[in-house]
Amino acid sequence: MTWKQNLGYCDCNPGLFKSIKGECIAAEENRLQWKGDFGDCTNNIRKRAIREVTPTDTGATEAPWFGRTVNSWRVTEKCGNDQPDFCLDWFAEFNVDSGVCECIEGYEDSIDGCTPWANGDDAAGQAIMDEILRRLRFIENDGSLNSINQKRLAAFERFFSIMEQKALQKARSGCGNRSRNMHGSILDENISMYQAFQTCLAKGDGNHNAIRELVYLYNQWQQAYIWNCQNSGYGKDPQDTTDATGTVCTSVNKKKSFKCRIQYHFDILYSRVFKERPLEW
Structure with missing residues (x-):
């Protein structure tokens, strides 16, 4: 050490x-x-x-x-x-x-060790989801970006509601438990994600790049927590950030796995709403 x-x-x-x-x-x-x-x-x-x-x-x-x-x-x-x-x-x-x-103060006991995330197997994913939506609502309410409106915001809110029911449910299920158990470095992964999350929180509410980083962070959480679950779309090595053995997401299979559903919906966000450079998956 x-x-x-x-x-x-x-x-x-x-x-x-x-x-x-x-x-x-x-x-x-x-x-x-x-x-x-x-x-x-x-x-x-x-x-x-x-x-x-x-x-x-x-x-x-x-x-x-x-x-x-x-x-x-x-x-x-x-x-x-x-x-x-x-x-x-x-x-x-x-x-x-x-x-x-x-x-220690600010950490909670869990089956994976003391973690800075609140109790619950889905705590990290939930926190990241909530922060992405909070920032999208801020930008819509602020009026600084004409391409985001109530209709598009509602569409993303519906999407996150579905993901909350499905991805978060998998994370706290038996397959999510097994995915974390077989991860090999889940304690380090949780600490790394928490530190990255805190960095994003420190950025201004209207910071578009913070949302981009949160999107990548949510994908990282999904890979770490449900990679071995059916229809995850992720490969057999949860520590491989390139996900070399995972599904290659295309327009044909865009809704057939958790990985591709996330990529598909967030690609829409960046191409139609932010009109910025494409996400790099």
């Missing part, structure tokens, strides 16, 4: 990723999730079950790419009067009052 001054915490060396065990490990060894909560502190020790997944390649040509076999065991963490040298979770600190390690 290396101390990163700009982050304010130690980070893993290149090629390794944060794990819920508090270690830096390779992606193929980092298919881990918490299984339930920590047990009570007994004799200054508490335990929590970890679920480890081994993907089984089914030879599929589209998602779901992998099945899985699951192995579980328990890890221990000091508690009570025996304060640990370090907490298992990267973003947890020992609370003297409670006698246990707890997520």
Whole structure:
């Protein structure tokens, strides 16, 4: 590990990723999730079950790419009067009052570790969706862009309503859980997305480029959270941002997968509304 001054915490060396065990490990060894909560502190020790997944390649040509076999065991963490040298979770600190390690302020406990996103498997996707719509409504209300009107805004609101029912539902479903479990670096992915989201929030409400970046960020969230779900359209490697093994979206298959539906609708937004350079998928 290396101390990163700009982050304010130690980070893993290149090629390794944060794990819920508090270690830096390779992606193929980092298919881990918490299984339930920590047990009570007994004799200054508490335990929590970890679920480890081994993907089984089914030879599929589209998602779901992998099945899985699951192995579980328990890890221990000091508690009570025996304060640990370090907490298992990267973003947890020992609370003297409670006698246990707890997520730091602004972070929430989840099966993927302490995360800055609010509780809920769909929290990141929901937040990004909401911010895109908020900015589109601001621009429409501001009147600074004649090409966006109530009719077009309503069309995007309907689209997001459908995506909320479908994509977000998949994210919190069994296939979404398995997608994150087999990701290999979902804790780092969540932190990266959160930092990018905060950067977008800091940009002016009428900033068109912030919406462009949020669109890319939403696509990143979808790939990370539902890549192994049926009809996702994403390839078999969720860490590959080029999505080399994913569906190539065309006018013929524009509505046949979650990936292509997102690309199709946001391409319309940029070609017909912003009239700016095309999105680069």
